[in-house]
Amino acid sequence: MRKGIPNLAALQVFEAAARHESFTRAADELALTQSAVCRQVAALETRLGVALFLRIKKRVVLTPHGRHYAVQIRKSLERIERDTLELMAQRGVGRVLELAVVPTFASQWLIPRLPQFRALRPDITVNLSIRTEPFLFSDSPFDAAVYFGRSVWPGTQGALLFQEGNAVPVCSPALLADCGPLTRERLVEMPLLHLSTRPDAWRDWFRGHGLGEDARAVRGPRYELFTMLSSAVFAGMGVALMPEILIADELASGRLTAPLDMPLASDAGYYLVAPDAVANDEPFVALSQWLMSLVPQSSPVDQEA
Incomplete structure (x- = not known):
């Protein structure tokens, strides 16, 4: 008691x-x-x-x-x-997995594929909740998480699903209509758009392309979600650094343009992890094995966040 x-x-x-x-x-x-x-x-x-x-x-x-x-x-x-x-609802049969996910991975990669897992394991219900920042499993209701990072969280077990790859400067074609081809020097004078969860992306791009520590790298509005950043780019509000695997369709269709072939390389990726107490539970093992089976079959374009 x-x-x-x-x-x-x-x-x-x-x-x-x-x-x-x-x-x-x-x-x-x-x-x-x-x-x-x-x-x-x-x-x-x-x-x-x-x-x-x-x-x-x-x-x-x-x-x-x-x-x-x-x-x-x-x-x-x-x-x-x-x-x-x-x-x-389960009438004592089956399990529920509470999964914390980053939003773009959930909406554009995971959810379209979840019907396959439901058909394979109808006894496991996967609930999704958005988390954009690291958290402690002990202070949350979650059984597992998919997050963007460079390593497995301490106190957890898991695996890298796939790496994100290069990010490139992209913008709306309308933004370039009056200024013609861009050079590196002209691009950095344009409005720069930032993702709040990756605040140093433009600073890393500046350093990686010989511009050093420049105050212009931190100027411009910040957006909490990738979908918000994408909408701002489509609206012609500025230039953003976006992973190529996320915007391949938009670049191919001409909705977005990459004015410079000057990528920012990244060794970060999407990890699936669970605390030690959950990592060997059959429902998590089943989800993990299913996700890992998808990754080798996905083309670079499909492997988006």
């Missing part, structure tokens, strides 16, 4: 009362009496040793501690509900 955890019924009552900031409305929602809600909340406050509500005449208002606790409890209750519904 976990002695530090309050009664689940009391937490449900508190969450409803906090959400409505009303004992009366919480009682209506939970089919309880108002006095029963008051007793549950009072018992929880006594248990915690912290005031969760301020009683102001006939109103109740969350204290700062109560407001923070309500957010955390709501997340926990939602997770319990989701896990319960998933178990009921």
Whole structure:
């Protein structure tokens, strides 16, 4: 028995009362009496040793501690509900994998291929959530992750799926309509667009092509997601560094142009990892083996993030 955890019924009552900031409305929602809600909340406050509500005449208002606790409890209750519904849906058969992924890899590479895995393993449900920054598995609900980097995360087991390859300066043809062919010197005077998760890309390109430490390398707007960066390039807002394997179709169709054959080489790639406690679980092993079987069959154009 976990002695530090309050009664689940009391937490449900508190969450409803906090959400409505009303004992009366919480009682209506939970089919309880108002006095029963008051007793549950009072018992929880006594248990915690912290005031969760301020009683102001006939109103109740969350204290700062109560407001923070309500957010955390709501997340926990939602997770319990989701896990319960998933178990009921599976009727005790099969497994669910919570997979954290970088967004472009998920939308343009993984999701189009997932029907193959579903046909192969209908007993395994793969839920996808976006994460663009590193995280600790111990502080998250995830079983595994696909991320962009240069090595396997400490405390995990996994493998490199594939490397990204070269990135090249690209822009909309409309942006070049009035300025003609670009030289290296002219390109660096144009608006440069940046991906927030790769803040040093243009600086690395400047150094790699003999421009040294130049303040122009950090100028220009930053975009959190690759899809946002792509939209900005299509809109003619500037020049971005994009991996060739991500934009082969756009370059072939003429929607984008690479004005200079001056790539930025990268040794980074997309890794699939899981914490040690999950790495040998059969569902993760099955997903890992299936993903690795796809990589040799993918052409360089298909192997995009």
